[in-house]
Amino acid sequence: MTARCAISGPLRMPKRTRALGLSFALALCATLTATAADTIHRWVDTDGRVHYGDRPPPEQIDQTRPRPTAKTAARPAQPAPVARAQPTRQPAASPAEAAPHVVAELRHLLTRRDFAGLEARMAALEADFARDYGAEDRLFKTLDAFDQWGDAQKGPLDAWVAASPDHYQPYLARAAYWVEQGWDTRGRNWATKTSDAQIAGMKRCFARASQDLETAARLNPRSILPHYLRIRIAVAVADLPETSASLRRALAISPASYRVRNAYLNGLKPRWHGSHREMRQYVAESQHYVAQNPRLSHLEAEVLVDEASIAWNDKRLAEADGLYTRALAIGEEHRILGARAYVRPGLGRLHEALADIDRAIAMDGEYPVHYVSRSRILSKMDRYPAALAAIEQAYALDPLDPDVRERFHRVTLVLGYQAHEREKPATALTYFDRAIELVDTNADAYYRRSRALAELKRDEDSLRDVRRSIELDPDQIRFYRMIDWLLLKQRDYDQIIGYWGRFIARHPDSDAAYLERAGTHYHKGDFESARQDARKAVELGSIDAQGLLQRLSGTN
Numbered sequence: 001m002t003a004r005c006a007i008s009g010p011l012r013m014p015k016r017t018r019a020l021g022l023s024f025a026l027a028l029c030a031t032l033t034a035t036a037a038d039t040i041h042r043w044v045d046t047d048g049r050v051h052y053g054d055r056p057p058p059e060q061i062d063q064t065r066p067r068p069t070a071k072t073a074a075r076p077a078q079p080a081p082v083a084r085a086q087p088t089r090q091p092a093a094s095p096a097e098a099a100p101h102v103v104a105e106l107r108h109l110l111t112r113r114d115f116a117g118l119e120a121r122m123a124a125l126e127a128d129f130a131r132d133y134g135a136e137d138r139l140f141k142t143l144d145a146f147d148q149w150g151d152a153q154k155g156p157l158d159a160w161v162a163a164s165p166d167h168y169q170p171y172l173a174r175a176a177y178w179v180e181q182g183w184d185t186r187g188r189n190w191a192t193k194t195s196d197a198q199i200a201g202m203k204r205c206f207a208r209a210s211q212d213l214e215t216a217a218r219l220n221p222r223s224i225l226p227h228y229l230r231i232r233i234a235v236a237v238a239d240l241p242e243t244s245a246s247l248r249r250a251l252a253i254s255p256a257s258y259r260v261r262n263a264y265l266n267g268l269k270p271r272w273h274g275s276h277r278e279m280r281q282y283v284a285e286s287q288h289y290v291a292q293n294p295r296l297s298h299l300e301a302e303v304l305v306d307e308a309s310i311a312w313n314d315k316r317l318a319e320a321d322g323l324y325t326r327a328l329a330i331g332e333e334h335r336i337l338g339a340r341a342y343v344r345p346g347l348g349r350l351h352e353a354l355a356d357i358d359r360a361i362a363m364d365g366e367y368p369v370h371y372v373s374r375s376r377i378l379s380k381m382d383r384y385p386a387a388l389a390a391i392e393q394a395y396a397l398d399p400l401d402p403d404v405r406e407r408f409h410r411v412t413l414v415l416g417y418q419a420h421e422r423e424k425p426a427t428a429l430t431y432f433d434r435a436i437e438l439v440d441t442n443a444d445a446y447y448r449r450s451r452a453l454a455e456l457k458r459d460e461d462s463l464r465d466v467r468r469s470i471e472l473d474p475d476q477i478r479f480y481r482m483i484d485w486l487l488l489k490q491r492d493y494d495q496i497i498g499y500w501g502r503f504i505a506r507h508p509d510s511d512a513a514y515l516e517r518a519g520t521h522y523h524k525g526d527f528e529s530a531r532q533d534a535r536k537a538v539e540l541g542s543i544d545a546q547g548l549l550q551r552l553s554g555t556n
Contacts, residue, residue: 101366102138113159160173169216179229227246279302301326307323334363366397379411388411443468453465500516518531
């Protein structure tokens with residue numbers, strides 16, 4: 001996934017594990033970069049569809065995750081300002097706007113194992129940042145490009161290190177991977193809900209990352225990125241001396257770096273044993289460098305954002321919305337717009353939320369959480385085709401995020417339900433196929449597909465799916481009624497009776513189940529067993545079973 005949110009509440013990022021569909025994302029990356037990577041334009045139309053082209057269009061929260069740390073130690077001395085070219089533009093609106101496909105491009109190069117191309121592109125991003133702080137977000141997208149690779153995809157990173165042992169870029173990329181693996185191993189729960197084994201696993205991953213970062217820093221002493229990742233690691237494990245030392249090393253290279261200062265500021269949040277007073281003190285110290293990087297004036301907004309996230313967690317939505325609005329007045333950042341867009345649906349302000357998230361996407365189109373949020377908002381507006389287009393984009397950018405995949409699954413299911421209700425079983429089947437491909441453990445998805453298959457007269461496939469539904473959730477009586485109906489067409493009474501016996505064993509007080517089994521016994525011609533089940537259903541309160549008993553009274 002691209003860069004992660006740094007606060008809880010509206011800016012929390014979904015958890016990430018391994019996922020299917022990586023080839024789909026890589027294919028998208030190839031599409032974005034194969035022709036003219038530096039001149040591709042991207043825009044979103046009013047229906048949520050994302051467009052790419054070589055001409056301009058016709059007229060989530062980008063920092064580290066919350067890390068559990070102790071209060072940061074005394075801050076290192078501020079380095080003296082160094083001579084540096086002034087930004088060519090103030091990066092308030094969109095620091096990443098000029099090259100919106102950095103992540104896709106780098107991932108595509110890695111899948112092709114174009115190591116020389118990777119190194120050249122990363123070196124160019126470093127050079128751009130050295131000339132202009134306005135290029136900082138594009139540089140930091142370098143880390144986002146490599147942090148989501150699963151175990152099976154680590155091979156290209158190792159191959160890159162082996163092919164270029166004297167270049168810093170492969171070590172930096174693999175370190176970003178190991179930092180993310182550390183967080184996957186630990187999980188994103190609070191420290192009190194995290195086991196010692198998880199913490200130990202995280203530290204092992206961080207140790208591997210640290211080895212690569214040491215090599216990367218040695219091979220390129222002027223790169224700020226190794227020190228930035230070291231800050232994140234040190235904050236995560238509450239290594240206060242290393243946090244300060246890494247900050248000092250980073251600021252010696254780029255004293256006006258917004259991203260580095262913001263990463264350090266994250267460790268001063270109250271939830272990590274700091275305070276808003278300490279945050280504001282550090283923000284004030286950082287203002288000495290605003291002349292070099294005007295974006296540093298936005299750091300004050302970070303304090304308001306944290307206050308807003310606390311209000312959101314306490315369900316004080318109106319207060320959170322006001323704090324986000326104040327933060328945006330200081331400086332428009334796409335992640336803050338995304339956070340406010342997350343809050344506003346709860347206040348009944350869906351159209352304003354949609355406007356916020358569209359603006360956030362315009363500012364950073366490689367941030368999957370914005371598309372997730374857009375899909376969520378559009379779903380609340382009952383605009384499911386547009387919601388599907390948004391979540392497809394999120395999935396293309398981050399197929400390894402299980403929460404992205406889950407929302408994709410749910411939106412696809414709803415579209416399947418709607419098609420089925422419109423008596424379009426073939427269309428419904430297409431959606432249900434996709435939903436099950438995304439998440440193959442949803443019993444209702446199999447049940448719905450079973451119904452669509454039955455309407456298409458594909459009874460054997462329908463039976464397969466409803467059996468899978470019962471395996472996944474053996475307590476839903478509607479699943480048993482579906483298999484009853486299918487097996488009845490085959491006059492397979494014994495299987496039907498067996499299924500109802502399984503349900504009754506789990507739900508011995510279900511009058512409906514006894515009545516259904518009584519009916520099957522009746523069709524089979526076993527009238528005595530039918531009477532026994534019908535009497536039991538009557539005892540449990542079934543009125544319908546009384547009629548069946550009357551019909552059975554004259555049978556032998």
